[in-house]
Amino acid sequence: MRPTNPHRSAFLAAVTVALASPAPAQQVPPGALSQAILPPALPWSGASEALIVPAGDAWITPAEASNFATTPRYAEVRAWLERLDAASPLVSVETFGRTAEGREMIYVRASKDTAKRGARKPVVLVQGGIHSGEIDGKDAGLMLLRDIALRGKDSLLDQVDLVFVPIYNIDGHEQMSPYNFPHIRGPANKGRDANARNIDLNRDYAKLDAPESRAMVALIRALDPILYVDCHVSEGFDMQYDVTFTYAGWGRYARHRATAGWLEQRFGPAVSRALTAAGHVPTIYPSPVDTRHPERGIRYAPEGPRYSTGYGDFIGVPTVLVENHMLKPYRRRVLGTYVLLEAALRVAGTDAARIARDKATDRASRPAELLTRWTPAATPIGWIDDFKGVAFDTYLSPASGRQEQRWTAKPITFRMPIIGQTPTEQVRLPRAWWVPREQTEVIERLRLHGMAFEAIAAPRTLAVDQVRLIDPELSRPIEGRYPITARVAHARAEQVMPAGSVRVPADQPLGLLAASLLEPESQDSFLAWGFFPEMLAPPPSTDAFVLAALGEHVLATDPATKRAFEAKLRAEPPFAADPDARLAWLYARAGPGHPYPLRYPITREVD
Secondary structure, eight states: OOOOOTTHHHHHHHHHHHTTSOOOOOOOOTTHHHHHHSOOOOOOOOGGGGGSOOTTOTTOOHHHHTTTSOOOOHHHHHHHHHHHHHHOTTEEEEEEEEOTTOOEEEEEEEOOSSSTTOOOSOEEEEEOOSSTTOOHHHHHHHHHHHHHHHSSOGGGGSSOEEEEESOSSHHHHTSOBTTSSTTSOOOSSBOOSSOTTSOOGGGOTTTOOSHHHHHHHHHHHHHOOSEEEEEEEOOSOOBSOOEEEEOTTTTTTOSSHHHHHHIIIIIHHHHHHHHHHTTOOEEEOOOBSOTTOGGGOEEOOOOOTTSHHHHHHHHTOOEEEEEEOTTSOHHHHHHHHHHHHHHHHHHHHHTHHHHHHHHHHHHHOOOSEEEEEEEEOSSOSEEEEEEEEEEEEEEEOTTTSSEEEEEEEEEEEEEEEEEOEEEEEEEEOOSEEEEOTTOHHHHHHHHHHTOOOEEOSSOEEEEEEEEEEEEEEEOOOBTTBOOEEEEEEEEEEEEEEOTTOEEEESSSTTHHHHHHHHOTTOTTSTTTTTOOGGGGSOOOOOOHHHHHHHHHHHHHHOHHHHHHHHHHHHHOHHHHTOHHHHHHHHHHTSTTOOSSTTBOSOEEEOO
């Protein structure tokens, strides 16, 4: 899911305070919490119910065996898959990394190639449980794998291989509780959203702080899939739709248009037809502008590479975010996911050659600019005339002390505005970025992403664009980091790059990803995520009488600095009244200045 509720940040801050003194754990009967707190479910039946095997079937999945009341833990999932591996030559279980707590990360490869571990067909990569409380993909994938391996659906593997990661966030998955994801109707106990270090893996594709993220990006690089499907469950408001999905930049905002075109023209219509025929109600994921007021619209917007879909867009891999609706029963959601995944394999197999061409087109493109900031458009960019919603009324909650929504299970339709985005900032890409050899944390991330770069053997003098921060501020800690916000100032200079400096060219297939990580204005840059705390440390100082004399010397010998100083005195009375701030400002401009404070260490090579 994506954070969409405007009250979410304040709520999370309040939860952080409350958890400082947690209440004792309570035992809750399976399903009782959802039954007590969630609104009534809309009635449903559909053709996809025929996918469920009868009780007593030798290959019934754990979720089917519980009538979708529960979901199996990691050990049970692995044991079931290894039994399937032993029973079918089409299936092999592999490992591809370890979690923060040391558990083996597994995937299943379903392939018709005779060498189980050496398949050559294009790959469709599917993952479940990146947010491990949103676990529909895991149980749908087990059912689909059974039917491919043993029940006659092996033709799905004629043109493609399926690589299935049942549980991405395994450590979070094992922290099951009925109080995790309480907005989701089943299963009874669910895992957590974040990993063992409280890092949301669907915010970590760019910065790669978690071992799970590093393992997944390595798997993506090794497989280079023609389609990547990331299974989630939504939050937001009630509606009639049960299976929704989207792609980075849906509507017009994708960074790479060829693969986006295939998703919009071929994938979406194909899976929507299959879902409708199976009795489901699909649509493009309606990300709400305001969950308390659904009529205010749904948003379409660009995405950064912190997300799975954004990352896929930046690297030229068609990537789909599946967002099943939270209030639909688990049984219905799992069946809808099965139908979507089966349809995805079919359309990807049929279109494998086209997808390969579209990927090549995107990777051969060399965008000259990176969009870094945008704001909601003043007027809707479109409308959905018959949005399938659900009615609600409001009541005064004794818990919150304010009016809250109460969904009535009464279907309605209304005209839904689509809110697009207006670009407010774009940066022009340089020829290359230069990373100092001592910035090993950054260089390692570039290597993990598969970025092309070179370390120079001898010093090189270049014309570069240098960047300084203006008024930087630390944000509250999130995702294991202290993000930084700041304005930046650019200045041309001649600079000697020492031997060992790393040059990252923009002219490469991952040039746009490099820009998103290295351009200081980017919202997903290493700078924005707080990778350079040394920039915020104060410069060394000395005695005031020395600083005063040095400042007087600067004012007497540097007319430009004198003019800037006098202008700052006039414009900023608090600064003018602060002797130490005045001396520090002048000291920072004496000589070449200190090499660290407010100086972005990465420089931009210019023509």
